[in-house]
Amino acid sequence: MGISYEDFLDREYEPHESDLCCRFSIEPAADMSWADAAGRVASESSNGTWAELTVDGSITDLSAVAYHIDEDRGEIEVAYPEALFEPGSMPQILSCIAGNIMGMKAVDRIRLLDCEWPAPIVEEFPGPQYGSAVRSELLDAGDRPALATVPKPKVGLSTDQHAEVGYEAWVGGVDLLKDDENLTDQSFNPFEDRLIESLARRDDAESETGESKSYLLNVTAPGAEMLERVDMAAEHGCEFVMVDVVTTGWAAVQQVRQRCEHHDLAIHAHRAMHAAFDRVPSHGVSMRVIAQIARLCGVDHIHTGTADLGKLENEDTVGINEWLRGDCHGLRDVLPVASGGLHPGLVPELLDRLGTEIMVQAGGGIHGHPDGTRAGARALRAAVEAGVEGRSLEAAGADCPELATAVDKWGTGTPR
Known part of the structure; x- marks a missing residue:
């Protein structure tokens, strides 16, 4: 199957209960539409790349999805499937949701504003003792x-x-x-x-x-x-x-x-x-x-x-x-x-x-x-x-x- 940036954008997507949903503020680069920039954020922070790929079988179950764009507020929302993350590893999670995307040319600015942490991910962490x-x-x-x-x-x-x-x-x-x-x-x-x-x-x-x-x-x-x-x-x-x-x-x-x-x-x-x-x-x-x-x-x-x-x-x-x-x-x-x-x-x-x-x-x-x-x-x-x-x-x-x-x-x- 062919995979491109467009495959990481779906405004009709309804996040699953197990998805990690992240809200970003972004400023798309001058030559980027909001849709293009949002797709690139989801792609780079999961399993995409700059070149269109042809892959045998399906890997979309590990793809992040940019599912909401609010140009007035300057924000997008991206859902990440639970299986994308190593259980209990905060460094690995952050390498996804706050990693290479912070330096992408597709956006002049990007800020991770908030996360909605699903139960399956939270349960892998101990939380406070007291x-x-x-x-x-x-x-x-x-x-x-x-x-x-x-x-x-x-x-x-x-x-x-x-x-x-x-x-x-x-x-x-x-x-x-x-x-x-x-x-x-x-x-x-x-x-x-x-x-x-x-x-x-x-x-x-x-x-x-x-x-x-x-x-x-x-x-x-x-x-x-x-x-x-x-x-x-x-x-x-x-x-x-x-x-x-x-x-x-x-x-x-x-x-x-x-x-x-x-x-x-x-x-x-x-x-x-x-x-x-x-x-x-x-x-x-x-x-x-x-x-x-x-x-x-x-x-x-x-x-x-x-x-x-x-x-x-x-x-x-x-x-x-x-x-x-x-x-x-x-x-x-x-x-x-x-x-x-x-x-x-x-x-x-x-x-x-x-x-x-x-x-x-x-x-x-x-x-x-x-x-x-x-x-x-x-x-x-x-x-x-x-x-x-x-x-x-x-x-x-x-x-x-x-x-x-x-x-x-x-x-x-x-x-x-």
């Missing part, structure tokens, strides 16, 4: 947002300094100390030393406060070394690990998820480098899809933005968070993390936009407090508890001088 349940199962946050902080400066502190900042933040009311994306195993703050000393100070903080505290330990590393760091975290009594999920790659995330299940550890996903894919609105892969991939691969929380309140560009934080909390063929939910330029004065608006089923992370908004880290942590905790209770910052500040000081310093404005 999800939002970490707030009560591993921490004492209950129904309020879990609170985390990164020591600042995020690199350059010695191990002793890092652990002491963690202690001050924990005692002040924060639940979690967190490494930042570029702190792993450098000479000024070695991984194992940092793990041991931070957990020792964590134990001190737990004894002093009577609350469960923990540490989001960055285990990001090449291959086997990362799994050894996961083992080390468990050996020393840490309940969480952190992975830079984009830079380390989805195959590595899947390996970490498997190892973490063995140790009953939760996974905190840092999204460093995500903007290389999602910042340009007309090209790449949306943060919504990155978050979906992370959920299937099994992270328990992931940074999704601050709904434009912080220092970073954001993309539909509310919609992404809703997807992470919603049903996905029985997978556990994911706890969204709001971070990047937050301080206590932004908390009321943040909770109004995103709700309380989140993790709130502040760095400079804690450690930059005029009275130090412990006071900054108290201010953030007071602001969050006030927001959950429906009290104003002014009323809460009357009971918490540290919060009043923070609001005097930063107000309710957004940093850049």
Whole structure:
């Protein structure tokens, strides 16, 4: 049989329940019609090629189908048959739906906007081990947002300094100390030393406060070394690990998820480098899809933005968070993390936009407090508890001088 680009376009096609359906925004090249461009996207991302082929027998059961074109919105929809994908391999799936098509000359721009994941594909992935349940199962946050902080400066502190900042933040009311994306195993703050000393100070903080505290330990590393760091975290009594999920790659995330299940550890996903894919609105892969991939691969929380309140560009934080909390063929939910330029004065608006089923992370908004880290942590905790209770910052500040000081310093404005 002969196969050409036209064979990958069928506007009458009704996707099967087992199809992976992807929505793209595209800008066809100047010499391409919408139909031609859509057919080429479906062809290149499945089993087509630029030359018309003659093949004995049928291979159309492995062909993607561009079944919807909306020129007004600049979008197309493509259905991929389940059999096209290796079960449980996120790298292979992405090589199809976000692979060569990102560089095709047939489109000037192309962006993977959203995916509808069918049950047969989802069931091949573990999903989160804890999800939002970490707030009560591993921490004492209950129904309020879990609170985390990164020591600042995020690199350059010695191990002793890092652990002491963690202690001050924990005692002040924060639940979690967190490494930042570029702190792993450098000479000024070695991984194992940092793990041991931070957990020792964590134990001190737990004894002093009577609350469960923990540490989001960055285990990001090449291959086997990362799994050894996961083992080390468990050996020393840490309940969480952190992975830079984009830079380390989805195959590595899947390996970490498997190892973490063995140790009953939760996974905190840092999204460093995500903007290389999602910042340009007309090209790449949306943060919504990155978050979906992370959920299937099994992270328990992931940074999704601050709904434009912080220092970073954001993309539909509310919609992404809703997807992470919603049903996905029985997978556990994911706890969204709001971070990047937050301080206590932004908390009321943040909770109004995103709700309380989140993790709130502040760095400079804690450690930059005029009275130090412990006071900054108290201010953030007071602001969050006030927001959950429906009290104003002014009323809460009357009971918490540290919060009043923070609001005097930063107000309710957004940093850049």
